[in-house]
Amino acid sequence: xxxxxxxxxxxGIESTAHTFSASVVSxxxxxxxxxxxxxxxxxxxxxxxxxxxxHHLAVAxxxxxxxxxxxxxxxxxxxxxxxxxxxxxxxxxxxVTARTLSLSTGKPLVAVNHAVGHIELGCLLTGAxxxxxxxxxxxxxxxxxxxxxxxxxxxxxxxxxxxxxxxxLGRYVGFASPCGRKIEEAASKxxxxxxxxxxxxxxxxxxxxxxxxxxxxxxxxxxxxDVCYSVQETAFxxxxxxxxxxxxxxxxxxxxxxxxxxxxxxxxxxxxxxAKRHDAAxxxxxxxxxxxxxxxxxxxxxxxxxxxxxxxNVADSVxxxxxxLDTVPTPWRIG
Amino acid sequence: xxxLYRGAEADVYRGHWCGLPAVYKMRKPLRYRLPALDKTIxxxxxxxxxxxIHLSKLAGVSAPHLYYLSPQDAxxxxxxxxxxxxxxxxxxxxxxxxxxxxxxxxxxxxxxxxHAAGIMHGxxxxxxxxxxxxxxxxxxxxxxxxxxxxxxxxxxxxxxxxTLTGAHFTVSKTFMRSLLSGYSSVLGRKRAxxxxxxxxxxxxxxxxxxVE
Numbered sequence: 423x424x425x426x427x428x429x430x431x432x433x434g435i436e437s438t439a440h441t442f443s444a445s446v447v448s449x450x451x452x453x454x455x456x457x458x459x460x461x462x463x464x465x466x467x468x469x470x471x472x473x474x475x476x477h478h479l480a481v482a483x484x485x486x487x488x489x490x491x492x493x494x495x496x497x498x499x500x501x502x503x504x505x506x507x508x509x510x511x512x513x514x515x516x517x518v519t520a521r522t523l524s525l526s527t528g529k530p531l532v533a534v535n536h537a538v539g540h541i542e543l544g545c546l547l548t549g550a551x552x553x554x555x556x557x558x559x560x561x562x563x564x565x566x567x568x569x570x571x572x573x574x575x576x577x578x579x580x581x582x583x584x585x586x587x588x589x590x591l592g593r594y595v596g597f598a599s600p601c602g603r604k605i606e607e608a609a610s611k612x613x614x615x616x617x618x619x620x621x622x623x624x625x626x627x628x629x630x631x632x633x634x635x636x637x638x639x640x641x642x643x644x645x646x647x648d649v650c651y652s653v654q655e656t657a658f659x660x661x662x663x664x665x666x667x668x669x670x671x672x673x674x675x676x677x678x679x680x681x682x683x684x685x686x687x688x689x690x691x692x693x694x695x696x697a698k699r700h701d702a703a704x705x706x707x708x709x710x711x712x713x714x715x716x717x718x719x720x721x722x723x724x725x726x727x728x729x730x731x732x733x734x735n736v737a738d739s740v741x742x743x744x745x746x747l748d749t750v751p752t753p754w755r756i757g
Numbered sequence: 758x759x760x761l762y763r764g765a766e767a768d769v770y771r772g773h774w775c776g777l778p779a780v781y782k783m784r785k786p787l788r789y790r791l792p793a794l795d796k797t798i799x800x801x802x803x804x805x806x807x808x809x810i811h812l813s814k815l816a817g818v819s820a821p822h823l824y825y826l827s828p829q830d831a832x833x834x835x836x837x838x839x840x841x842x843x844x845x846x847x848x849x850x851x852x853x854x855x856x857x858x859x860x861x862x863x864x865x866x867x868x869x870x871x872h873a874a875g876i877m878h879g880x881x882x883x884x885x886x887x888x889x890x891x892x893x894x895x896x897x898x899x900x901x902x903x904x905x906x907x908x909x910x911x912x913x914x915x916x917x918x919x920t921l922t923g924a925h926f927t928v929s930k931t932f933m934r935s936l937l938s939g940y941s942s943v944l945g946r947k948r949a950x951x952x953x954x955x956x957x958x959x960x961x962x963x964x965x966x967x968v969e
Contacts, residue, residue: 507965567924575922576919615794624881625919656794659790662790663766666765666766692789695787695789
């Protein structure tokens with residue numbers, strides 16, 4: 423029987439997109455190590471999947487070594503990897519690495535959904551219990567709440583994610599993604615609002631109109647700072663509004679914000695102001711763990727393994743480029 | 758006045774208007790939005806909501822009577838509707854399957870009447886419908902749009918489906934099936950099928966949806 427020792431340890435590997443990261447977590451201490459190496463595309467470009475996968479392959483051994491640091495590999499009870507959603511070539515590097523570790527040690531493999539990983543790590547690090555979750559990153563823009571065994575989607579983007587909106591705007595003027603920080607910096611230098619389309623469809627959002635209009639403004643000679651400021655003000659207000667809808671609808675008193683875009687201070691400020699109206703507490707994942715990281719996979723892997731979930735055969739350790747979080751069972755959560 | 762409900766974009770108070778029981782819907786400034794952007798959105802949605810309520814009633818859908826409108830103050834005063842929110846009813850433990858079906862049929866019929874008149878509600882959640890002895894009354898038309906697009910019709914259906922699976926999972930399948938049957942019997946099978954087909958297409962467009 424494959425079970426977890428008390429105080430057991432799991433090593434998790436994340437490789438859905440630009441980040442290759444490995445982390446060791448333990449039941450007792452939470453995150454023990456979290457090593458990473460991030461692929462950077464050329465200026466003005468986005469992720470090239472094959473190049474990113476090459477990067478991941480090149481750094482995999484070193485990053486896993488760093489994550490293991492002082493732990494003996496024999497002390498690891500299971501190896502978790504992000505099965506998806508993400509870029510196929512990148513995901514495969516993580517899966518191969520985890521398989522190798524599992525086969526060479528005889529310890530089980532655990533498949534983790536990347537998005538669920540963001541949420542569960544956020545809960546661990548902020549102490550959130552059963553929150554309403556705003557998941558905002560390059561891959562996701564979703565409002566999520568847990569019910570009947572699954573993290574369920576209450577609202578989401580109908581086209582671009584917040585991360586994509588910021589990245590594509592940044593790339594348009596020649597930055598390499600991820601561009602969130604540069605956009606935030608540029609936005610902080612302006613106070614001039616230029617009108618952009620504001621699209622809320624019920625609980626869902628749409629950002630493609632914002633992007634198109636922003637690009638046109640830049641073409642028309644508007645200052646990049648003013649455009650960044652206006653894009654942030656518009657897109658974040660849209661996001662805050664649908665989050666507020668879900669907060670009012672669910673009556674939740676806890677809002678957890680996870681994902682790479684959670685690092686943006688203006689967005690945090692807006693969410694704080696919004697949640698105050700509903701007496702809800704806002705818990706933002708610490709900056710260090712807002713982006714993709716091995717810890718989100720290791721911790722969720724530990725939760726799953728502890729509830730008896732692992733892959734019975736190595737042959738099951740496939741990758742799934744498309745894998746919605748609302749189809750992932752969460753046996754470690756009650757209700 | 759007593760605060761009845763603090764929604765996402767408005768506070769709803771219970772009071773009186775010329776001696777009649779009334780609700781005051783106030784779109785208060787949202788501090789997280791830029792004041793200029795906020796003011797425009799609030800007054801636009803208020804005026805728009807009044808217009809859409811009026812058109813919905815003409816389309817034969819039950820909606821509250823309007824007593825007063827001030828876009829400048831982002832204030833609407835309207836009839837107080839007795840009854841329970843659909844959301845509350847769907848969460849009741851004692852709810853029978855038959856009742857879920859009747860409510861679904863009725864809700865679907867109301868939506869169909871709106872869609873037949875080219876009105877997309879835009880915010881079809883279970884907290885925006887009140888159930889009483891007269892049937893189902895729809896509320897919150899602030900995001901409603903006039904549209905002849907099949908896409909918008911399907912987005913409306915998608916939202917209710919999202920709300921059902923998100924918050925009423927145990928009854929969602931039964932309710933949705935009855936809703937679509939009620940929808941189809943009012944709107945006609947052909948138009949209803951076109952809308953549900955579009956709905957499936959939108960769902961496939963969803964991020965990380967499995968493309969079958």
